[in-house]
Amino acid sequence: MVTHPDQANPHEFNPWLHVSSLIDKAGRLLGLDEGMIQRIITPERILEVAVPVRMDSGEIHMFTGWRIQHDTSRGPGKGGIRFHPSVNTDEIAALSADMSIKCAVVNIPYGGAKGGVKVDPEALSRSELERLTRRYAFSIAPMIGPDRDIPAPDINTDTQVMSWIMDTVSMLRGHNTPGVVTGKPLSIGGTLGHAGATSLGVTICTAAILERLGRPMNEQRVVIQGYGKVGAPLVKLLSDRGMKVVGIADVHGAIHVPEGISYSILAKHFADAGTVVGYPGSVHVPADELFTIPSDIAIPAALGGVITEQVAETMSATIMIEAANGPTTGEGAAVLASRNIPVVPDVLANAGGVVASYFEWAQDLQGFMWERELFTQRLEKTMSEAFKYVWQRHLELNVTLRETAIAVGVERIAEATAIRGLFP
Ligand code: GLU
Helix, strand or coil, X not given: XXXXXXXXXXXXXXXXXXXXXXXXXXXXXXXXXHHHHHHHHCCCEEEEEEEEEECCCCCEEEEEEEEEEEECCCCCEEEEEEEECCCCHHHHHHHHHHHHHHHHHCCCCCCEEEEEEECCHHHCCHHHHHHHXXXXXXXXXXXXXXXXXXXXXXXXXXXXXXXXXXXXHHHHHCCCCHXXXXXXXXXXXXXXXXXXXXXXHHHHHHHHHHHHHCCXXXXXXXXXXXXXXXXXXXXXXXXXXXXXXXXXXXXXXXXXXCCCCCHHHHHHHHHHHCCCCCCCCCEEECHHHHHHCCCCEEXXXXXXXXXXXXXXXXXCCCEEECCCCCCECHHHHHHHHHXXXXXXXXXXXXXXXXXXXXXXXXXXXXXXXXXXXXXXXXXXXXXXXXXXXXXXXXXHHCCCHHHHHHHHHHHHHHHHHHHHCCCC
């Protein structure tokens, strides 16, 4: 079960309590009644599974996995699966609620879900990772399916992991089931635009807020935390639009390059060194000082809970775009608001990934694949329209962009819930 507010440890950031308080606040702003607010906060279904894995050594190791469907009033559950040592019920529940809001904000016909296994995948061999993935997929199989709940990649999961899940479920059901996961390789029903779609959405939101604030793109210096699936493509996408990426951090440290990082040189350096640290001509900065580097735009694109009160106080940038899920704590958000630093929240900024997933799923269900141009054009349209609507409501409601986006999501979930009525 998720942590109840009465059990909260005031000294620890709890992502679940944070998200539920944001939904609660949005519900009150919209004038929803208490019962409806609780209905929207409470996860529909929480599954915790034991994942025994035979290690290469012959020993059996036990891992724990989860799949949580937060809300399915607008459509089947949708959301990624992460493999990380920090995974627990509250984290997955918070991320599943973020997915319900995110899918509603970009107005795609999904509810929200999330899954994960508490594991350090770096410590597993490839065959151990495959056995872990397949056993986890088998254990959550009764809960997932193209019309129930559709997983996707998240932290430390990729096209290979999705392929193993798709294969395991297809074997169980006795027929090919490509629509059970998104973010697959092209050969088994993936789509051309999925890789990099989150980064494209982040770029569209960055360009959109700069336009609204009347700030020219080619004068912006950007710092990015994370050089993974989302952070790495961002360097090219932002540079192509004339922005200068002056700082990047990964788990090994941060680099500062005042004249701007070349994405092609960085890609080559990273391929050789396995880290951004040591980029030719860069100054090595401790990773926790990344956001103090003189810059205009800050983009956290790694883990949650990193923009704390202290990081927010010393942040140099004057706009923040949340490419990661849940990067900002409540205290961090309050400091940014008091410093008048606008934040494009995760549920809008990083929604490009799930929009791409929606297109992939729709194509799999139809058995008809789109061309890349159509995919990109629809992604850009969906993201631009979502940003436009949130911005307009932000001006009307006069609350932060995060509060507005959550209110937009909650309003749409409440509408679906109300019109469907309560069963039985
Ligand atoms: N993991 C991504 C996210 O957090 C994508 C989820 C999906 O495509 O279902 O938005």
